[in-house]
Ligand SMILES: Nc1ncnc2c1ncn2[C@@H]1O[C@H](COP(=O)(O)OP(=O)(O)O)[C@@H](O)[C@H]1O
């Protein structure tokens with residue numbers, strides 16, 4: 460009985476370390492391999508820049524890249540915000556009225572299944588560029604919020620719903636006190652997916668707009684660097700873009716944890 | 732316990748045919764007397780829950796009538812209902828869960844807190860007001876569910892196999908506490924169960940229901956004054972259980988023959 464707990468916490472710490480060290484090791488290995496391939500084969504930087512060159516480009520081009528990153532992030536966040544408002548709002552409307560649901564749901568699906576790459580050029584014709592880019596981010600991000608929230612709102616415990624009826628709850632009370640909180644886990648799952656998709660939507664639209672030439676986002680920088688064969692900057696921008704995606708996902712996961720950790724099974728780390 | 736004369740609610744010829752074609756109840760006559768502890772005993776699927784939901788107004792009878800002694804109006808606030816599952820809101824604390832019926836009636840939370848705490852103390856959960864349901868054991872969750880039903884001080888408490896999913900030790904404890912609550916609060920309880928032992932231990936009166944479609948087969952009065960560990964092991968208790976078992980056996984055969 461000499462305390463299993465220090466042993467336990469030791470194992471936990473090792474587990475934690477492994478979770479960080481293992482992917483870090485893979486990264487280090489990949490970078491070294493990349494560097495070796497470039498050196499040994501003498502590959503010129505306009506075909507494949509070495510990791511060191513990508514990093515130094517990131518530093519030297521920082522002012523340009525940083526402004527571009529901010530522009531893309533702004534679009535992404537605005538697209539996500541609109542998707543959250545629109546998705547949840549529409550899901551609530553659907554939940555309240557079958558007529559509205561049946562009338563509009565097919566169009567939400569059409570919006571979702573039509574590839575945004577194909578829609579972007581069209582939007583760029585009819586809308587000012589910034590609005591078109593934002594619209595693309597919104598189009599791809601809003602459906603997961605809508606679909607997940609719709610599912611969440613309608614998967615309320617029947618007995619709880621009966622209880623609300625027994626106590627004479629109004630429609631508004633049922634929505635506010637029962638359906639919305641019950642839908643929170645699915646809603647947040649939808650928002651987490653939407654965060655990544657919003658970035659993708661923004662990037663796709665920027666690339667499409669790139670040929671029109673007036674863009675300033677990161678994806679536009681990538682396209683522009685491609686035309687100018689500035690491959691190191693292309694890599695640096697790509698690196699920033701995926702970092703941005705990771706940060707968005709991490710932030711939304713953290714938000715989910717913050718909201719759900721007291722009560723939802725998905726957010727509880729089980730002790731064994 | 733002699734004020735068991737006037738029924739608080741009466742069911743006459745109540746039938747329930749579900750859209751699926753299932754006839755759950757047919758010709759159910761039932762009087763619930765003021766202040767009594769009544770058990771509905773019957774095999775699984777005989778329509779006990781359906782009958783209870785009809786009394787609660789959660790389901791409409793296809794035939795027959797439900798009459799309340801005070802002649803209709805809004806009974807909603809006067810009914811407490813406890814389901815087989817605790818049916819708590821997982822996102823809300825124990826306090827918020829118990830506050831729910833009052834909140835839906837438009838009560839102010841700060842003003843309601845003393846009453847909520849008093850109710851929680853009654854079910855032995857005064858220290859758990861800020862806990863979330865997932866942090867509680869099954870028995871404690873059921874206590875929260877009972878507190879929620881009691882917080883409005885209902886005239887009638889409807890319970891649908893509330894302890895069926897609990898282990899025996901917890902069930903015995905909750906049985907004792909329920910009997911004590913009933914005596915203290917002097918309310919009417921309708922308790923649905925498929926357990927002969929539980930119904931005999933708890934009730935003043937047992938109504939035995941037939942197999943589907945549910946109807947009253949027989950009824951049995953339990954005239955024991957003490958409900959405690961001694962009663963549970965007494966010859967008197969065993970005798971009542973035998974009579975109730977036989978009644979249940981007859982009811983099931985009657986249902987099968989029909
Ligand atoms: N909402 C429903 N729709 C269709 N059939 C139902 C519904 N509720 C109950 N039933 C059926 O009615 C019968 C009685 O059910 P129930 O009242 O739950 O029985 P008990 O509570 O005695 O086990 C069962 O055969 C059940 O399948």
Ligand SMILES: [Mg+2]
Pocket residue numbers: 779780781891892
């Ligand atoms: Mg039942």
